[in-house]
Structures are given as structure tokens and as C-alpha cells.
Amino acid sequence: MSKVFAGMAAVATVAALGAMAGYAFWPRPTDAFAQCRAGQSAADIGGPFTLVDKDGKTVTDTDVITAPTLVYFGYTFCPDVCPLDMSLNAEAADILEEEGQLVNLVFISVDxxxxxxxxxxxxxxNIHPxxxxxxxxxxxxxxxxxxYRAYxxxxxxxxxxxxxxxSAFTYxxxxxxxxMDFFKHDTPAEQRAQGVRCFLEAAAQSN
Structure with a gap:
């Protein structure tokens, strides 16, 4: 009987090793944008929102995010941080526009x-057209x-x-x-443009 059990154990061990070897080569989901991520990305950042535009019209995220978009939470009375970050976003958008890629900017007031x-x-x-x-x-x-986990x-x-x-992040x-990712406060405009460029190129290649 012991020989029978030993044989069964050996077969089970071989099967388990085979399964482990198969798992090692099993195709796994890949992140097509991994090489582009500079910030700590999270799947549960972002999502639907309902707000009001300059004309007093109620709009949703799908109404305003119709192209690659840089989203920023701030307020107009902000003495320095908000104007600086929005100006950097505008500069990044201009850099990309010169390359033929239109990027929109969204400023959401927290005031x-x-x-x-x-x-x-x-x-x-006044920041950007x-x-x-x-x-x-x-x-x-x-x-x-x-x-957006904005504080x-x-x-x-x-x-x-x-x-x-x-908080002062651009999404x-x-x-x-x-x-896709976020840019921290004071991130240079060229670095922001490079980040956006990387994601757009990766998105085009994954299609």
C-alpha cells in the first residue's frame, strides 16, 4: 500500500510542478501605459461628475472631456499655486498643439x-482659449x-x-x-507635455 501512495504522491507532485510551470508562461494582462506613468496611478481615481459651466449650463464629464484633457482643482482667488499650475498646463497644451495634438484644460473650482x-x-x-x-x-x-481624491x-x-x-495635482x-496619471505641482510644462505625449502614443499603439 505504501508503494501505491508513494506513486500517487509522485504523480501529484509532477502535476503540481507542471501546473506551476504552465502558470509561469501563462499570458498575463499587461499595462500598455506602464512606461508612461510618473505618478502613483490608481484605477479608482476619476469618474463621472456633474457641474456647471460658464453659461450656467449643467454639464457632465463626458460633455467636457472630449479630447485628452488636463483636469485641475483649484479656485480663482488662489494667490499663486493655481495660476502657476494652470499656466504650466496651458504651456504644455501649446507645446502639444505645435505637434498637431489638441489637449483641453478643465479647471474645477473648489470654492x-x-x-x-x-x-x-x-x-x-484668460489662462487658455x-x-x-x-x-x-x-x-x-x-x-x-x-x-479624483482631490483634497x-x-x-x-x-x-x-x-x-x-x-491639493495641487493635474490629472x-x-x-x-x-x-491615466497625474502631474505634481511645479512639474515643468515640457515634462507635462512629454507625459501626455507618451500616453497618447501608447494608446495609439494599443489600438
Whole structure:
């Protein structure tokens, strides 16, 4: 009997080793954009949102993300960080446009109390002709920020000239593919353009 069991064990061992060897060569899902990622990507960043544009019209993410888009959360009263990052995004968009690739910019206000549709719309258009400014109710803005894991908190103080603490990331979103990666505050415009370029080339090759 012991010889029988020993034989069965040997067969089981061989089968297990064969299965492990097969698994080692089993085709696995690959990330076509792995070589492009600079930030820490996460599948659950980004998603649907409903906000208000410069004309007071309710729009969704699919209405505004119709091309490769750089999305930024900030506010128009922001003293330095927001104008700098949006200017860098605009410069990156211009670099890519010279190469024949149109990239849109979306600025989502985290200060709906002061940033009316007109105010945020004027702010965005002054940054770049393809920049879209969005605002909304407190609930709409909070939901959009939560989808992108964007932090913001209104500071206590002067009710008119208060500041808003917020994260300062620019999110790259591609239509039909969603969130790709983010660029940190102060990332040079050429580096942003290079990042977008890499994702667009990888997307074209994967089709």
C-alpha cells in the first residue's frame, strides 16, 4: 500500500510542478501605459461628475472631456499655486498643439461660494482659449473632488478674503479610457507635455 501512495504522491507532485510551470508562461494582462506613468496611478481615481459651466449650463464629464484633457482643482482667488499650475498646463497644451495634438484644460473650482459660473469661466479663458471653467453646488463640487481624491478645505477667517487649502495635482484623462496619471505641482510644462505625449502614443499603439 505504501508503494501505491508513494506513486500517487509522485504523480501529484509532477502535476503540481507542471501546473506551476504552465502558470509561469501563462499570458498575463499587461499595462500598455506602464512606461508612461510618473505618478502613483490608481484605477479608482476619476469618474463621472456633474457641474456647471460658464453659461450656467449643467454639464457632465463626458460633455467636457472630449479630447485628452488636463483636469485641475483649484479656485480663482488662489494667490499663486493655481495660476502657476494652470499656466504650466496651458504651456504644455501649446507645446502639444505645435505637434498637431489638441489637449483641453478643465479647471474645477473648489470654492463655489465665490466662484460663480462667470467668474470661473473668465478665469479659465484668460489662462487658455481651450480651458473650461466649472463650478457647481457644494455637493456637486465635493462629489467631483472625491472622485479624483482631490483634497480641499476652506480656512476660517475673513468671510470675503478667505483662502482654501487644496491639493495641487493635474490629472490626465483620456476619453473612453479615463484617468491615466497625474502631474505634481511645479512639474515643468515640457515634462507635462512629454507625459501626455507618451500616453497618447501608447494608446495609439494599443489600438
Amino acid at each position: 463655489p461660494g465665490r466662484d460663480t459660473p462667470k467668474v470661473v469661466g473668465d478665469f479659465a479663458s 481651450r480651458a473650461i471653467g466649472l463650478t457647481g453646488s457644494d455637493e456637486q463640487v465635493a462629489a467631483a473632488a472625491k472622485a 480641499f478645505k476652506k480656512q476660517d477667517g475673513d468671510p470675503e478674503f478667505y483662502l482654501v487649502d487644496h 490626465l484623462v483620456l476619453p473612453g479610457l479615463g484617468f
